[in-house]
Amino acid sequence: MLESLKEEGSSASAIQKGSHKIARRANYMAVVQLRKNAELEVVYLETSRPNFTQDKRLRDHKKLICFSKDSIDTTRNILKLKKIFNQSLKRQNLTIFTINIMGDVIELYAIRKESSIYKYCLIEEATILLHMTSPSAIYPLIHTLITLRTAIACTIHKILYSSDSGDSEHSSMFNQAYSDLLVKLSASLINEAWIHLISWKRNLLSEIEASEINPIVELFLKYEVIRYQKKLMHIEIQTNNTTRLETLKHDHEEENNRQIMNELKVFRQHLLNYNKRTFKKFMQDIEKEYREWVIANKRLQCKVEDLKMQVWKAEKELASIKSDSSH
Structure with missing residues (x-):
């Protein structure tokens, strides 16, 4: 809105x-x-x-x-x-x-x-x-x-x-002591974990505190790793697919990008159709009004020329009358 x-x-x-x-x-x-x-x-x-x-x-x-x-x-x-x-x-x-x-x-x-x-x-x-x-x-x-x-x-x-599941800028913000935990998480989950820690209402941490060795950070990362591993196992059971997680992630990104591009194409087409409906009649009205002005102007010019001709004839007759009266 x-x-x-x-x-x-x-x-x-x-x-x-x-x-x-x-x-x-x-x-x-x-x-x-x-x-x-x-x-x-x-x-x-x-x-x-x-x-x-x-x-x-x-x-x-x-x-x-x-x-x-x-x-x-x-x-x-x-x-x-x-x-x-x-x-x-x-x-x-x-x-x-x-x-x-x-x-x-x-x-x-x-x-x-x-x-x-x-x-x-x-x-x-x-x-x-x-x-x-x-x-x-x-x-x-x-x-x-x-x-x-x-x-x-x-x-x-x-x-x-x-969507940007490849955003990993916050992985370097965590302390290197947690690298074993971070390597088990995707870049998007690392990003979400960082945002969650510094904006968590119950136990808000500053960016400095979140980047240091902190038991709250360690517990939260362990919880995220366990939750993520369970999710991967659930996906593997459901799909019965032994491909690597990176391939799944890549396919998911491609599908998201394809859907976004399709939605964007539809959105652009709606914009083009709306512009045609909105401004076509508007421009036609402007051109029609302009043509009417041109026609009206030509009519006025014709009337002016007629009046000039009448004045010229009147002046000519007046000059003729004056010439006859002098004789």
């Missing part, structure tokens, strides 16, 4: 600053609800007057960048979002979009975090028409808006449905 908010303080900014009272306010922003009570700010918009200055433009850019960085950082700070973005692939798919409107120009930017580096780039730029000149003149603006909508939809889809 996507919700638009106007002139409200950013929750992501409030978390970074520690208070809603001093949080930055965006002219507009869009918030998506990924799960229950798990909201993420994905779009920010700033506007300027037609007589804007370059200083105002730079200030808006810096403000939008700060908004985006704060939103990305909330995926590490809020427990509900941490559970969603506990896989590196989901974090890599996370993109925040910003819109900077300066007079009659709209700029669409995207920011994402890769290898601890924030990358901010321009996606689209278009002119907001104040007067209709031709139907084709509005195409760049429509294309920019459709690009934004499609990019948001694809980003949310990837976050919700992508």
